[in-house]
Amino acid sequence: MTENPDAAIVARLRAAGCVFAEDEARLLAEAAETPEELDALVARRVAGEPLEPLLGFAEFCGLRIHVEPGVFVPRQRTAMLAEHAAALAEPGMPVLDLCCGAGAIGAVVAARVPGAELYAADIEPVAVRCAAINLPGAGVFQGDLFDPLPAALRGRLGVIAVNAPYVPTEAIALMPPEARLHEPAVALDGGADGLDIHRRVAAEAAHWLAPGGVLLIEASEEQAPVSAALFAAAGMAVRVESDDERGATLVRAERPR
Known part of the structure; x- marks a missing residue:
């Protein structure tokens, strides 16, 4: 109709x-x-x-x-993360969309950087199914963070883009019902301060990045300094970037060359 x-x-x-x-x-x-x-x-x-x-x-x-029922719907503020990832990516460069949801960030990279070697991973089966549709030709994996990735990618990734869950557990009850009732809790709940997944990503990311490779991870404005400190403690060069118009904040962490 x-x-x-x-x-x-x-x-x-x-x-x-x-x-x-x-x-x-x-x-x-x-x-x-x-x-x-x-x-x-x-x-x-x-x-x-x-x-x-x-x-x-x-x-x-x-x-x-x-997108299908039960998948995390990409937010417009995440466009900042997607655009930054695409700007850093190059043809032939391995790029990872981690905690990929439906694969929206990876799809932007694929559309803007033909020839990028694209990978995506998520723990949710519905997300992985959607990402496989949105990222034809990419390597799409189901599992916990870096666990399902091929070992051959260690030390090779030029860009890791992460939209991990970062809502504090107690704040989930305050979210719109469209999110808290219809999106998977694992895609929303970031633990007591919202940064549980950030801690886990920071502990592993440098092992997967190539020298000079960059990780981008979304956070709230209040959380970003704490998240940045996590990646700095892991030996990475960090800075926080914001887009006031979109209400978006991300942490940029680079592995030293």
């Missing part, structure tokens, strides 16, 4: 708190093939399911990233 949805659908979405009800109604109408399917999609959206898995894609850096 591609025709404009009727006013009743817009009203249902607006009553459910959808701020961009008209846009969402149009997108749902485009995604549905029959009136019955449209009604079912609208009902699921009104019940609180995230829009993107209902559509089957998320818009990210000009790309349509395939």
Whole structure:
């Protein structure tokens, strides 16, 4: 179906708190093939399911990233991380999208740096399935952080881009229900201070990076100095970069040459 949805659908979405009800109604109408399917999609959206898995894609850096129910939906602030990773990558360079979710960061690198040797890994099966669709030709692995990667990659990665979970455990209850009820907890929960995964990544990253290789990891503005200190303690040169317009902050850690 591609025709404009009727006013009743817009009203249902607006009553459910959808701020961009008209846009969402149009997108749902485009995604549905029959009136019955449209009604079912609208009902699921009104019940609180995230829009993107209902559509089957998320818009990210000009790309349509395939997403399914139960996968972490890429956030627009993560565009900063993706763009920085693509700017550092080169054709033939091994690049890793770690904690890849649907593979959105890797997809941006692949689109902007043809010939990059791309890898991705995540612990969630749904994420790995989506990433394999979004990253054709890449090496996509399921497992805990670096564990599933081929040993031959140790010391060879030119860029590691990480969007690890960094929400403090107690703060998850304050997240929008679209996230806390429909995305896997393992993709959100970063432990007591949100930096449990950062600590684990910092302990291993230098062993996987090539000399001069760079790791980029997203954090909150408040967490970034602590995260940076973790990578500095691991012998890496670090700095914090921010994008106020996007509300994005990342830590950049480089392995010495």
